[in-house]
Amino acid sequence: MTAAAPDHGPAVVLVGPPGSGKSTVGTLLAERLGRTLRDTDRDIEETAGKAIPEIFLEDGEPRFRELEAAAVHAAVTGHDGVVALGGGAVLDPGTRALLAGRPVVFLDVAHGEAVRRVGLDAARPLLAMNPRQQWRTLMEQRRPFYTEVARAVVQTADLTPGEVAQAVLDALELTTA
Numbered sequence: 077m078t079a080a081a082p083d084h085g086p087a088v089v090l091v092g093p094p095g096s097g098k099s100t101v102g103t104l105l106a107e108r109l110g111r112t113l114r115d116t117d118r119d120i121e122e123t124a125g126k127a128i129p130e131i132f133l134e135d136g137e138p139r140f141r142e143l144e145a146a147a148v149h150a151a152v153t154g155h156d157g158v159v160a161l162g163g164g165a166v167l168d169p170g171t172r173a174l175l176a177g178r179p180v181v182f183l184d185v186a187h188g189e190a191v192r193r194v195g196l197d198a199a200r201p202l203l204a205m206n207p208r209q210q211w212r213t214l215m216e217q218r219r220p221f222y223t224e225v226a227r228a229v230v231q232t233a234d235l236t237p238g239e240v241a242q243a244v245l246d247a248l249e250l251t252t253a
């Protein structure tokens with residue numbers, strides 16, 4: 077007879093803009109909780125068989141968003157670990173409905189700090205042209221969505237990734253493995 081899987085409760089989900097640290101903190105959080113990480117950007121790349129900049133270039137952003145909505149649904153419903161979303165995942169109304177009532181944390185970050193962290197990163201096609209202005213525009217559009225879906229907000233600008241991971245645990249009142 078096989079042992080029952082441990083009941084961790086639902087997946088812990090990290091949302092926030094590019095550069096807020098979702099992927100980095102998600103890795104640390106999963107380690108501390110003894111759970112696995114799903115980074116939906118990596119899942120999309122695996123499904124598409126190519127990197128995110130290539131998907132945007134060859135298939136367009138609408139196709140990327142379709143793949144993203146499916147990847148988020150699969151990760152959030154089919155997994156009880158930690159899920160790091162891409163910064164634009166909350167644009168999809170179905171994704172916002174899916175996240176309602178779940179343990180979702182918004183990693184917030186100041187504009188200047190985010191641009192310092194990811195401004196010149198070619199792996200993020202939406203920030204490729206004018207990262208300062210593009211980041212500001214996307215955050216203006218998305219902040220209401222991050223706030224809507226999140227159970228808690230963690231301000232990350234003055235914290236190390238490890239400190240952010242601890243703040244997420246504290247905000248959700250989770251204990252480590």
Ligand SMILES: Nc1ncnc2c1ncn2[C@@H]1O[C@H](COP(=O)(O)OP(=O)(O)O)[C@@H](O)[C@H]1O
Pocket residue numbers: 092093094095096097098099100101160193194232235236237240
């Ligand atoms: N709290 C932090 N302090 C300093 N640098 C950070 C912090 N969190 C993430 N970073 C750095 O910022 C960059 C983007 O982090 P990442 O986890 O990819 O963000 P996201 O997935 O939210 O876009 C990486 O180089 C990472 O090392």
Ligand SMILES: O=C(O)C1=C[C@@H](OP(=O)(O)O)[C@@H](O)[C@H](O)C1
Pocket residue numbers: 092093094095098099117128161162163164165199200201202214
């Ligand atoms: O903000 C966005 O729309 C995007 C953010 C990226 O993820 P990170 O938020 O992890 O950088 C990635 O999903 C893609 O480049 C689009």
Ligand SMILES: [Mg+2]
Pocket residue numbers: 098099100117160161162
């Ligand atoms: Mg990421």
